[in-house]
Amino acid sequence: MEKLIILPFSIGFIYLLGILGFRFVKWISGLSRLDKLRLIHSLKTRRFFDSLQEVFMEGLLHRKIFLKNPVLGYMHMSLAFGWFLLIVVGHFEVMVSRQSLIAPIYLPVFFRYFETGHSFPLAGIFSFLMDLLLLFVLSGVALAMLKRFKKQLFGMKKTTRLKTGDRIALLSLWMIFPLRLLAEGMSAGLYGNGSFLTSTLGHIFGNLNSETANLSLWTAYSCSLGFFFAALPNSRYMHIPTEILLIFVRNAGVKLKKRNNTYTNIQVFSCSRCGLCLDNCQLSAAGINNTQSVYILKNIRNHNLSDEQLFNCLLCGKCEVDCPVGINTIDLRITQRIESTRQYNSSYEYLEDGPAPKADTVYFAGCMTHLTPGIIASMKKLFQLAGENVWFMDEEKAPCCGRPLMLAGQYEAASKLIANNTRKIIGSGAKRLVVSCPICYKVFKEDYELANVEVVFHAEYILNLIRQQIITLKKGADRIIYHDPCELGRGMGMFEPPREVLRATGKVISIKNEKQMAHCCGGSLGNLKISQPERSLLRNQAVEDYLQYRPDVLATACPMCKKTFSRHPGLKVQDISETVVQALQSKVQPKAVIKKAKSNVLEAELI
Amino acid sequence: MNDLSFLKPASRQIDFDNFDDRLLLYVLQYEPSFFTCISCGGCTATCSAGNLTNFNVRKIGLWLRRGETEKLSEEIQKCMFCGKCTLVCPRDINIRNVILLIKKRIAMLKNENSPA
Numbered sequence: 082m083e084k085l086i087i088l089p090f091s092i093g094f095i096y097l098l099g100i101l102g103f104r105f106v107k108w109i110s111g112l113s114r115l116d117k118l119r120l121i122h123s124l125k126t127r128r129f130f131d132s133l134q135e136v137f138m139e140g141l142l143h144r145k146i147f148l149k150n151p152v153l154g155y156m157h158m159s160l161a162f163g164w165f166l167l168i169v170v171g172h173f174e175v176m177v178s179r180q181s182l183i184a185p186i187y188l189p190v191f192f193r194y195f196e197t198g199h200s201f202p203l204a205g206i207f208s209f210l211m212d213l214l215l216l217f218v219l220s221g222v223a224l225a226m227l228k229r230f231k232k233q234l235f236g237m238k239k240t241t242r243l244k245t246g247d248r249i250a251l252l253s254l255w256m257i258f259p260l261r262l263l264a265e266g267m268s269a270g271l272y273g274n275g276s277f278l279t280s281t282l283g284h285i286f287g288n289l290n291s292e293t294a295n296l297s298l299w300t301a302y303s304c305s306l307g308f309f310f311a312a313l314p315n316s317r318y319m320h321i322p323t324e325i326l327l328i329f330v331r332n333a334g335v336k337l338k339k340r341n342n343t344y345t346n347i348q349v350f351s352c353s354r355c356g357l358c359l360d361n362c363q364l365s366a367a368g369i370n371n372t373q374s375v376y377i378l379k380n381i382r383n384h385n386l387s388d389e390q391l392f393n394c395l396l397c398g399k400c401e402v403d404c405p406v407g408i409n410t411i412d413l414r415i416t417q418r419i420e421s422t423r424q425y426n427s428s429y430e431y432l433e434d435g436p437a438p439k440a441d442t443v444y445f446a447g448c449m450t451h452l453t454p455g456i457i458a459s460m461k462k463l464f465q466l467a468g469e470n471v472w473f474m475d476e477e478k479a480p481c482c483g484r485p486l487m488l489a490g491q492y493e494a495a496s497k498l499i500a501n502n503t504r505k506i507i508g509s510g511a512k513r514l515v516v517s518c519p520i521c522y523k524v525f526k527e528d529y530e531l532a533n534v535e536v537v538f539h540a541e542y543i544l545n546l547i548r549q550q551i552i553t554l555k556k557g558a559d560r561i562i563y564h565d566p567c568e569l570g571r572g573m574g575m576f577e578p579p580r581e582v583l584r585a586t587g588k589v590i591s592i593k594n595e596k597q598m599a600h601c602c603g604g605s606l607g608n609l610k611i612s613q614p615e616r617s618l619l620r621n622q623a624v625e626d627y628l629q630y631r632p633d634v635l636a637t638a639c640p641m642c643k644k645t646f647s648r649h650p651g652l653k654v655q656d657i658s659e660t661v662v663q664a665l666q667s668k669v670q671p672k673a674v675i676k677k678a679k680s681n682v683l684e685a686e687l688i
Numbered sequence: 689m690n691d692l693s694f695l696k697p698a699s700r701q702i703d704f705d706n707f708d709d710r711l712l713l714y715v716l717q718y719e720p721s722f723f724t725c726i727s728c729g730g731c732t733a734t735c736s737a738g739n740l741t742n743f744n745v746r747k748i749g750l751w752l753r754r755g756e757t758e759k760l761s762e763e764i765q766k767c768m769f770c771g772k773c774t775l776v777c778p779r780d781i782n783i784r785n786v787i788l789l790i791k792k793r794i795a796m797l798k799n800e801n802s803p804a
Contacts, residue, residue, distance in 0.1 A: 388792070389718065392785075422788075425795040427765040431741045448736050448770035478739050481768040489769050489788060498768065606771050609788055612721060613780030644775060 086194070086296065087187040090303040093310030094186070100314040101322050104350075108326070111343030116335045123333035132332045136325050141165055145405040149357065153235050156228065159221030161321075167214045174207040190306070193265045193279070194299045197272040205276070212278040215265070218258050226255060239359040241375055247354075250316035253308035260305050264298040271295055320353040324406055327351040331407070337416045339492050345381065345416065348408050352378040358400035358410070363601055366622045367615035369393060374400040374410040381417065389610060391417055395619075396488060396607025398571035402597050418490025426493040432480055432501045437508035440472035443534075445502075445525070447518035448481050449640040456517055456640055459658035460539060466665075467551050472509055479505075484524035484568075488607045495528075503529055515542050517658060519569035519639045520606060526573065538569070540579040540638050543661055547585050554664040559587035561660070562632040564623075564646070565599035566639035579638045579657050586664040592630055600626065602637075604645030616645070624649050636660050708755035714793045715752060719786050724779045725749055731773035731783055737766045745773050745783065752790065761794045 112120065123129060138144045141162045147154030171189030176182055178192075178201040188195065232240045243251065262282065269275025270283025270290040283290065313319060327347050335344050358374045359365070365373075372393040380386040394414060401410045444464065450456050464471045480502060483495035506514055506529075514531065516522045517539040525536045546552045561583050569575050576596045583589045594600055603619030624646065627635055635654045637643055646654040655663075715722055731745035732738055738745065743766040751760050764787060773783040 392788070422792070424799075425791040427767070429766070429768070431766065448772050449775075451736075452734070452772060452775055479736075480740065481736050481770040485769045485771055489784075491769065494769075604775075606784075609782070609785045612782060 086300050086303050087191060088303070089300070089307030090190060090310075091187060091307075093307030097310040097313055104314075105326060108343040108347050109330075111346075112330075112335065113342065116330075116333070116342075116344070119335060120330060120333040123329070128332050132329045135328045135332065139328070139405070139407075140321075140324055143405065145403075145407075146355075146357075149403055149405070150236055152224065153228075153237070156221050156224040156235075159217050160225065163214055163218035163221060167211065167218065170207070170210050170214060174211065177201060177203060177207070191299060191303070193268045193272075193274055194295075197268075197274060204274075208274060208276040208279075212276040215258065215262060216278055219262060222255060222258050237356065237360060239356055239365070241354045241356040241359065244316075246312060246315040247317050250309055250312035250318050253305045253312060254318070256305040257302070257309060260298065260302040264295070264302045267295045267298050317352070317354045319350050320406065323347060323350040324353075327406065327408075337409070337412050339416060339419050341416055341420055345413065348413055349378050349382045351406050352408060353406060354379065355405060357403045357405060361399040361403055361598075363397070363399070363603070363619050363622065364393070364395065364611075367611065367618040369611070369615070374404075374408075374414070377410075377414060377417070378408070381413075386417065388421060391421060392489075392608070393610035394608055395567070395601045395603070395605040395611075397567040397601035397605060399598070399601070402571065415487070415490065418488075419492045420490075422490040423493075426491050427497070429480070429494065429497045429501075432497065434501065434504055437505045438472050439510050441470040441512055443472050443474050443506055443509055443511040443514045445474045445479070445482065445506075445514060445516050445521060447475070447516065447521040447640070448485075449520065449644065450518050451475075453640040453643050453656065455659050456643070456656045459656070459662040460515075460517055462662050462665075463543065463546065463552070463658065467546055471515075472511065474502075474505065474509075482518075482521040482524050483528070484520045485606045487524065487528070489609060495524075499524070499529055503531060506531055506534055513537050515539055517638075517640070517656070519566045519572065520641065523568045523572050538573075538575060538578070538638075539658055540575070540582055543582050543658065544578050547582065552661070553666045554585045554661060555666050556585060557587045557664060559633040560631065561587045561589050561634045561636050562592060562627050562630060563589055563595070563657075564602065564627070564635055564637040564642055565596055566637060566642050567599070567601050567605065569638055570596060570599055579636075582657050582661060583636055586660050587634070590630055590632065592627070594626055602639075602642040602645040604641045606641065617648075620645050620649060624652055628652070634660065702754055708757050710755075710797065711757055711760065711790060711793050712752055712755060715786055715789045718789050719782055721779070721781045722749070722752075722786050725781055726779060728778060730776045730778060734772045734776045736770045736772060737768045741766055743767065748787070748790070752786075757794065757797070760790060761798075764790050764794070 109117070109120070123132075141158070143154050143157040143161065146157050168189065171192060172184065175184040175189045175192060178196060228235050228237075228240075262279070265275060265279040266282025267286055267290055268283075269279040270286050271292070273280070275283055313321075330344065330347055337344055352375060354375050356375060362373045372390045377386065377390060377394075380390065391414065396411055396414065398411050401408075404410065442464075444460060446457055446460070480498045482502065483498040486492075486495035486498065511534055513535040514525060515537050516525060519538070522536065522538045525531070529536070547554065563580050563583055565571075565576060580589055600623035601619065602623060603616040633653065635646060635652055636657055637646070637654065638657050640656065643654050643656050646652060727746055727749060729746045732747075735743060735745055737743040743763065748760065748763060751763070767787050769784060769787070771784050774781070777783060
């Protein structure tokens, strides 16, 4: 009869194990053959230990959340690591008391109920430890409850909306440890097997202590555990077991290859819906509150993702920066876009392969640069000074680089443009390709196969000119803020070269929201749904932040950002190439003079 | 180069009894800003694809209003999604989304028709 209390716990636990086993097998077998081999291979190498370490640091200690928000980190750590220690220490306690290495799974969970004698070696130390750990976990539960009702105290502006399944799991999770405290307190009062926390509680109960009350409290505890385990697979708490699998699969080098596979599922189920991505997302400034990564992941899981949500994202990548689980939100979203638009890719049969003129360097300005002629003029000037033998590839006619299509999910269509551009660039026999647009730069770097042609961003190119003293700049007193374009900064990890260039022309001030946390200008090609007034709201938010620092110039390295910002009155916006040309010393360096005759001829070709 | 087809224009008569507004209504539902188009042609002037072919964004708008789904489904394939049209639009119409919606709706209509 007494053993009946373990039933709710056992049923929940067995159900949970069954579902987890089924899902894990399904996910792993759904990976491609190559990915499976990668996974198996990674288990034999050092990466296995890296993964184990990551599971410990992220899954139990929650290091990333700690770095972002210590209180939130403590809450997660006390719950996860505290519970883990309760289980481990509980098992040791049972092993010591039974003098055996094998004990039934349920025994540590209900130990204080079954073990009334309390007369084994180290019993006092164990019960002290268990009470301490329980207090640790309870502090986390208290913080979690506080957070639900007063999230501002945790520095969080927003938190996610819950579903019914989440509520059941959340309530039962909240109940588990208070009930455990009450049940152990009652047992401590009856049998004297507690320590500082539970014994005190037993004394407070005093006359209330009775076998029946004890049994019902332990049953309630068992039920809350059972409910939590049963609700877990259909709630957000599924992230706890899935994250462990995700860490192993990710460290094995598995990636999404423009197509959904079960790696999508693993990532989707790993999302804890903590809502850290909500605080980073700028769209809420424009009143868009249902398209953030956490909701997209939820919608993929529930099979109700709409195009309106999927395409309403700037793809700026800020959510990815702070994701404690390390979900690759941008890749995941682009893959969903590819799946959604697979039916209507274009073939671009009109593209022609014209003869490509021979040149040392190819310059691809890109569609956006053509709307900011100042950048083109500056680049031409710099090429001329450097005496470069340049072919301006898209001066008259050229297809787009393909990146805007990719952002819209039209990957197959983009590959047609890529093929055409590739043939031309290679045909020119050039050694390098200079681009002045980060959108183009990303696609040229990542998706083009250009053999020996080196892809150079104009910031790097200009920096090289400065270092080799081909151009000399006059350093002014302007206060410059550098705005990191999303595609260049978070997208390609290039933060320093543009700043380095600007330092040669003025004083670059560092600000709070820069580099990984830089704003998006709001002009992003990634978002197909946002309206122009909404874009202006995002832009104004960024500009307001910049104006606090009273800059003379807002410099950027992206024609799109420049175009967006320059619509704002009262702010001088320049591309780095324009800033550089403005700061050029009138005296031309000897090296360039020698080349001048040559460059004059080339200039004719250029213009 | 010698496209002399304008000498023998096809009938431009639109039969309002058989007017196909399925595309237009779909676009207006999800991108209402298209209502405000004044057909200025700024989009066409800047178009990267229009630079390579006779693709004409303004004409896309015109055919959309006239319900010429057949012609549209061919022509719309030429767009390269670069987004210049959206940037230059004086009425702030999200033209990139209009094109995406047209492509999507045409694919949907093809799917509806093909099994029958």
